[in-house]
Amino acid sequence: MGMKTVAFIGLGTMGGPMAARLAANGFDVRGYDLDDRKVEALVAAHGTGCTSIGDACRGAECVVTILPRDEHVRSAMLGEGGVLENIGPGVLVLEMSTISPSTSLEIAARLSERGVRMLDAPVGRTPQDARDGRLLVMAGGAPDDFAAAHEVFSAFADKILHMGPQGCGIRMKVANNYMSMVTMVLTAETLALTGKAGIDEKLAVEVLQNTVAGKGQINTNFPRKVLAGDLTPDFPLALGHKDISLGVRLGEELKVPLFLGASARELFGLAPAMGLAELDCTAMLLILEKLSGMDAVREGGLKS
Structure with missing residues (x-):
């Protein structure tokens, strides 16, 4: 195994089951989250619970971050006590959050200045797919780094795509989610239209599904x-x-x-x-x- 020790920062709806999958696949997973209950859940899944980002990063060959918003990722990566302060050159960071591509590229550049490699590698599909190891990874970055990360990705994903250079992974995720949210509105508009027209909802859904x-x-x-x-x-x-x-x-x-x-x-x-x-x-x-x-x-x- 190329990268046996993985620091996992962010154990939420997606990150928690992803970290648990890594632990189940033989990785030494050192997890941190602001919510102690999520850390305890990782411990129950045979991972190691940590009390700080620095603690999680100690000895890690790979760092995974999956956090809610730009400010959370920037703080965890670049802030005091963050990832950059606690890892050395050669460590591979897999930034898997859904954030602004410009923020992702800024963080990658800051890490690169210190000799730290990074892939922007958000995921698609659902929390259940994360639990089942069936996520889709869309990664941007150097081909060698993508190859090095493949075994980590394989623990929780069954489709792993190299989208291109740095930034292409997160740009694809933003485009994917744009389509998802717009079709959410479109579906709601259509069902509101059929409902107001007096059409049985179940029959409308049956037509649209076919x-x-x-x-x-x-x-x-x-x-x-x-x-x-x-x-x-x-x-x-x-x-x-x-x-x-x-x-x-x-x-x-x-x-x-x-x-x-x-x-x-x-x-x-x-x-x-x-x-x-x-x-x-x-x-x-x-x-x-x-x-x-x-x-x-x-x-x-x-x-x-």
């Missing part, structure tokens, strides 16, 4: 259309504009606020002026790329 709308465009249309270079219209943007307009109008009639729908209608309305109206609805990606000023050009949907 159509592209509920299964998600990233699982259905996008991979086989725009991302595969095919913009021949299964359903053109022009008809998409018609359908989103019908939905927004129904919301207006029923007095259901459809905030996302109103914004989406505006985006679909840009397609004719861009010469995209007769392309497949997944060409919405081209509209957003153009509005973003992206240099990459898609020929028939493929980025080149």
